[in-house]
Amino acid sequence: MTTQESAKAILEHVGGAGNISNLHHCSTRLRFSLADDSQADEAALKAVPGVIGVVKGASQTQVIVGSGVAEMYAAIEKLRGGNQAEAPTEKRPFSWKRFGGTIMDFVVSVFTPIIPAIAGAGIFKSLLVLASAMGWMDAASDNFKLLSAIPDAVFGFLPLLVAYTSAKKLNVNRPLALGLVGVLVFPAFTALSSQEGGVALFGLPVPVVAYNAQVFPAILAVLLLSVVERFFTKITWGPIRTFFVPLMCLIIVAPATIFLLGPLGSWLGTLLTGAMTGLYDTLGWVAIMLLAGVLPLIISVGMHKAFIPPTIATMAATGKDSFYLVASLAHNLSEAGSSLGVALRTKSPALRATALSGGISALFGITEPALYGVTLQNRRALIAVVSGSMSAGAYVGLTQVSAFATVSPGLASISMFIDAANPWNLLNAVIGLVIAVAVSFTVSMLIWRDDASGSVRALGDVTGSAVASANLRSPLSGEVIALSEVNDPVFSSGILGAGVAIRPTDGLVRAPISGVVTALLNSKHAIGIRGDDGVEVLVHIGIDTVQLAGGPFTTHVAVNDRVEAGQLVIEADLAAITAAGFDTVTPVLVVNSADYTVEIAGSGTITAGDALMNVNEKIKENANGTA
Structure with missing residues (x-):
């Protein structure tokens, strides 16, 4: 079946183009925000060729299609006419579950699009550190400094990236959002606010905050902008709306951001960073081991996205992360080992193909094909993943491994663990990687059993004949x-x-x-x-x-x-x-x-x-x- 035919089937089984309020995708998933979630037919979606799995949440229906997600997304967008086909979301009674799902949907929509930029910049920076450590490039040279400016710019202007994605999600004027948030990183503003004795506006002292590499001030500013812009658009006379609405937004939102929202967002980022580091400081390696072990279940419901904001905040504040990304290394490579073991043991050609491709993807940090195609459908595979994850998680936790780039850990991104001050950091990460693959692969090989369909329904041996x-x-x-x-x-x-x-x-x-x-x-x-x-x-x-x-x-x-x-x-x-x-x-x-x-x-x-x-x-x- 062609991509176009699969796209047509997916579109039908989420309720048609008119039921889609928003559609975007990440590395392996189509993420549908639907006007009416009940119209999504989970069983029919799972049966569409190319669909690996389906996750229905409180505010989003996720269709996992693997590495061909970009092509599938483009095909669906072509069929539905893009954003012009978006449907208004149905108003529903308030519930805490739906509220939590809405918050998670917002977090995913804001942070998922900027991850490639952050990941690329982080790996770029780690390769420069490697070049310096190996003596290939002098860290004091102009070449090194100029090249370092490339990834540093991504993090320095991170508030602008967040402002753009937030404005897109909230459907507000994006250039206006960029302009408002841009004040926080504008050189003239930062020079004034950080000068000796500070600076005041009409007698009010401007808080001194370093906003580069921060995310929450921009989010809060755009949230206020969305309210102000909608209000004045509604009440303003049409002929003057073009300039009057942006003017009122600048007059109201900019001072509120400088004096209140900016410092509040900075404090929130510091709070989340403290919570993340505090958990690690309290439980140490045990926290990493436990998180690695439960990541398959966390990812299966999309809750791993909740770790992105505090991880980015921690990376911005300390330059490294010693918790989530480290646990992800243990989990990702365990998915690879378990799936590769299944590929060798299963007698099902279809499952073997799925497990082999999923295992290879997981080796490079993309776990969804293995997770939804193998792990979550077979308890034995899940046991192997948890065994490898916890074993490797314990090792990388005990050896205090840290990550220096915000990217999904795998073979291709192993340079994210390069630490110029501690060469053992990369070596211990590699050892953890080997432990994850070896343990999960061995356990998978030892305990795997399959039936004629290649799907395990229980831990016991499958026996019998046509029983139902x-x-x-x-x-x-x-x-x-x-x-x-x-x-x-x-x-x-x-x-x-x-x-x-x-x-x-x-x-x-x-x-x-x-x-x-x-x-x-x-x-x-x-x-x-x-x-x-x-x-x-x-x-x-x-x-x-x-x-x-x-x-x-x-x-x-x-x-x-x-x-x-x-x-x-x-x-x-x-x-x-x-x-x-x-x-x-x-x-x-x-x-x-x-x-x-x-x-x-x-x-x-x-x-x-x-x-x-x-x-x-x-x-x-x-x-x-x-x-």
Whole structure:
């Protein structure tokens, strides 16, 4: 399946272009902020080729696609028309969970775009330190000083980078935001405020703060700017709005930033730095060992992004980080070792390919393919990762390793541990790297077992034969047609699962299996049911009918409801669907068909409730590889 086809499928299963409030991506993930989170069909998204995993949070739906994320993002943006297709976010009752998710979404949106600049500058600086330590370049030479100015500029003007991303997230005037925050690092302002005796504005002394390499003053300034700009834009007469709104923003926000928000942001950065270093000072190497061990679970829900602001603040204040980045070294390389062990032991070609590519990516600091493709789906792989992470975390903690660049640790970025004053820092980091790979690889090789599908569901050995089966009944009356005849490549190619389609003669949609409703979108055009035997069924009424926004559909059940086979779940107005120009053909799919053999039982004309498919769990292998 091509990238364009996968992009189309992802777009459909997050609720369509109209449901996307914001879309951006990091190194491996598409990050969707949706107007209505319930429209994101997690099971269908996971079934799209190229999708490694899906994480649904309080404010964001993350679709993990690996190293091809840039191409997938571009394809989705082209399909949805970019930012012009953004939808207003639905107002919802306040909840602390949603509030926390909103804060996390803001943090991710502000800091993720600037990480490449910080990472590149940090590695550049570390390579210069290496060149100086090896005697290849004199640190007092003009060459060294001029080259050092390149990465130093990134950190020196970090407030401007943060101002830009904050303004973009808050949808305020970006040049105005840059101008306001630029005051804090403007040479004339810094010279005045730092001169002997200080400086005062109308008798008020200006606080003396070094704002270069700080992030929180800029965030607070842009937050206030967003409020002031929106207020004056709303009340200002149109013909004078162009200059009057920016003027009022400058008059109000600039002094507030100089006297209040700037010092407050600096204090907040100092507080977070103190908290990070305090935790390390209190628990020492134990803190790093524990953090490394739980990072797989933290990353799986996206909470690792919460470490970015204090890590950047710590790096700016002390020039190094001895906590999060060091623990990440232990975890990243353990993901690599565990996945490579799985690749050698598994008998599943698909899992072997996933584990091999994920393991290689993790070696270079990109862990999501290994984490979502292998670790989180298999307990044995997770045990191997935790074992390696904690072992390596204990070593790098005990030897007091520090990182000097804010970048994901791996082979390609190992220079981030170069310390001109302590050559052992890099050596101990390398030893920790080796421990992580060796321990996780060895544990993975020793304990790995897989079944015919390459997925481990329990720690015990898998034994037995075809142990589960289900008979799916037709949810509709009509004509059975082959899935390949459906006029949609997402369905006809079978990428969402094996099954058939029905050309309905009436719109009474009934449950094809007894179980629990797992998905029911607000558009009401599709329903997912997990059967009592674990079979996951998707009934998709019509093609592209998500665009009808639920108009022709009436639902009789809700998510998490218990349903019995034959129970009426949805009524569809087929005439209205046809009149709107949409096809009423209804695919009926076994979403997790990779774990089952699916036999088509119905053909020709069929009545709702008649046998449609027989589903049997695939024969599994036991520990010694025999059936």
